[in-house]
Amino acid sequence: MSKEEQYDMIVIGSGPAGQKAAIQAAKVGRNVALVERSRELGGSCVHRGTIPSKTLRENALRVKAMRQSAEIANFELPEEIELATLISRLGDVLDAHDEYMRRQVSRNNVELIHGRAKFVTPTQVAITDVRGNVSLLNSEHIVIATGSEPRTPSHIAIDHEHLFDSDSILSMLYLPTSLVVLGGGVIASEYASIFQALGVKVTMIDKYSRPLGFLDDDLTDTFIAGFEDMGGTWMGQSTVTNAYWDDKKSTVITELEDGTQICSEKLLCAAGRVSNVKDLFIENAGLEVNDRGLINVDANLRTSVPSIYAAGDIIGPPSLASASMEQGRRATCNALNMPLGSMNTMIPSGIYSIPELSSIGLSEVQAREKYPQAIVGKARFDEIARGQISGIQNGLLKIVCDAQGKKILGVMIVGEGATELIHIGQMAMISDNDIDVFVDNIFNFPTLAEAYRVAALSIIGQRT
Numbered sequence: 001m002s003k004e005e006q007y008d009m010i011v012i013g014s015g016p017a018g019q020k021a022a023i024q025a026a027k028v029g030r031n032v033a034l035v036e037r038s039r040e041l042g043g044s045c046v047h048r049g050t051i052p053s054k055t056l057r058e059n060a061l062r063v064k065a066m067r068q069s070a071e072i073a074n075f076e077l078p079e080e081i082e083l084a085t086l087i088s089r090l091g092d093v094l095d096a097h098d099e100y101m102r103r104q105v106s107r108n109n110v111e112l113i114h115g116r117a118k119f120v121t122p123t124q125v126a127i128t129d130v131r132g133n134v135s136l137l138n139s140e141h142i143v144i145a146t147g148s149e150p151r152t153p154s155h156i157a158i159d160h161e162h163l164f165d166s167d168s169i170l171s172m173l174y175l176p177t178s179l180v181v182l183g184g185g186v187i188a189s190e191y192a193s194i195f196q197a198l199g200v201k202v203t204m205i206d207k208y209s210r211p212l213g214f215l216d217d218d219l220t221d222t223f224i225a226g227f228e229d230m231g232g233t234w235m236g237q238s239t240v241t242n243a244y245w246d247d248k249k250s251t252v253i254t255e256l257e258d259g260t261q262i263c264s265e266k267l268l269c270a271a272g273r274v275s276n277v278k279d280l281f282i283e284n285a286g287l288e289v290n291d292r293g294l295i296n297v298d299a300n301l302r303t304s305v306p307s308i309y310a311a312g313d314i315i316g317p318p319s320l321a322s323a324s325m326e327q328g329r330r331a332t333c334n335a336l337n338m339p340l341g342s343m344n345t346m347i348p349s350g351i352y353s354i355p356e357l358s359s360i361g362l363s364e365v366q367a368r369e370k371y372p373q374a375i376v377g378k379a380r381f382d383e384i385a386r387g388q389i390s391g392i393q394n395g396l397l398k399i400v401c402d403a404q405g406k407k408i409l410g411v412m413i414v415g416e417g418a419t420e421l422i423h424i425g426q427m428a429m430i431s432d433n434d435i436d437v438f439v440d441n442i443f444n445f446p447t448l449a450e451a452y453r454v455a456a457l458s459i460i461g462q463r464t
């Protein structure tokens, strides 16, 4: 017979969205169940996404820095280096994060339930644990935070041994000599440039003419130049028709529409992500997915069923850990009638490629659609004292303003430090400061933040 329990709130999924949803409910004294199908807490952010990729990147940056002084050190990584060596700190980072999360969950009296959740009714969820035992949880408030998984195009024969997706790529035993990366999105750009910096011969292939199409061309040009300077190959406007492991030739073959064949030791497919909805039987709750496979929510993160809220990747863009955490917290507050008002839609994007990229607000292209006379100011890092001191090449900060050269519409940055620097622009925009704020106030010197001042002065100089 199934065990049956009653909770004030049930949260499904322990990624950034679910974790913050559950903790928020517990903080206001509610009896919460946090359901997670995996043994580990933290979702793809902790175990397969954000944290592992950024940990590998730290080592790639170190290797790149040593290569840059190769005239002195003649630095090369040993052949057949185990990938585990390059993410050696990852185990420590993950253990620390897991323990922090477990302690937080337990000291807040959140009940952690390991098992796969599926809806029985809008207010009842059945949990099947690894032994096949089923328990029934009931609540008037349910938050769905089951995240996403890699999308696998049918013509790419992912085997997790030679052809990988972004969930399995870090399970490679050795650093390969060559890697084809399919896609020109965020995951593709991050991993392509990280592996190239580690000395892998990377070929990045996408059907579009440039990667990261939501950024302005001058930023993506800088990214491509940096990637190609390290020895990578960017192949835009190329459609992949087939990719598979050829056992006889012991190589991965990637076939393009124009007949080209590319051989590589390994392949990473980064063709977007799909929401984790199929095991949930949401139809039993009276819910359905939209034409993109996502769960629709209103501005308060409420689904079409009033007692059910959803947060994180399951509701679609921006599909970021940063946004998911706040969505999770807000979903709980709204469900428990603690309204917070709507979330600021101005969310920065940070791309941890090499070089790094970050943006907030409108791009120049988007701004010109609305304001054809928009004014743009730029500052190159190699013209900023801190950039020269630190030997930072390939850096650019760009501010887009209205036609009067006053209101800041957007900021885009490429170059080391971009993901931190962007918050200066973000705070100026949120506070509705004019561009003059960067000139009327003194920043530390020498810092890369000086780029804001240089770009702002350029805009002020263009005012009519």
Ligand SMILES: Cc1cc2nc3c(=O)[nH]c(=O)nc-3n(C[C@H](O)[C@H](O)[C@H](O)COP(=O)(O)OP(=O)(O)OC[C@H]3O[C@@H](n4cnc5c(N)ncnc54)[C@H](O)[C@@H]3O)c2cc1C
Residues within 6 Å of the ligand: 012, 013, 014, 015, 016, 017, 018, 035, 036, 037, 038, 041, 042, 043, 044, 045, 046, 048, 049, 050, 051, 053, 054, 115, 116, 117, 118, 145, 146, 147, 148, 166, 187, 276, 279, 280, 311, 312, 313, 314, 319, 320, 321, 322, 323, 324, 350, 352
């Ligand atoms: C390679 C990579 C790099 C990334 N880098 C960044 C970055 O630098 N910055 C950033 O902000 N974002 C980054 N992201 C995005 C970020 O990881 C996601 O936006 C974030 O993890 C989404 O959080 P979530 O809580 O919605 O879902 P997830 O983190 O996917 O967690 C969902 C959880 O739900 C569980 N679950 C699913 N179905 C069930 C079920 N039926 N029953 C019980 N449990 C279930 C899963 O096991 C999982 O633990 C990256 C993603 C990837 C793949």
Ligand SMILES: NC(=O)c1ccc[n+]([C@@H]2O[C@H](COP(=O)([O-])OP(=O)(O)OC[C@H]3O[C@@H](n4cnc5c(N)ncnc54)[C@H](O)[C@@H]3O)[C@@H](O)[C@H]2O)c1
Residues within 6 Å of the ligand: 153, 182, 183, 184, 185, 186, 187, 188, 190, 206, 207, 208, 270, 271, 272, 273, 318, 319, 320, 349, 350, 351, 352
């Ligand atoms: N630093 C960060 O914040 C960060 C890092 C990694 C991932 N993420 C999140 O993870 C999400 C997923 O990343 P992603 O790079 O996989 O997705 P994406 O949407 O950025 O890129 C998908 C890529 O797949 C290609 N593609 C789409 N449909 C295809 C098809 N039918 N066949 C072949 N190729 C196809 C596209 O051309 C594109 O290049 C992102 O939306 C992002 O929000 C964030």
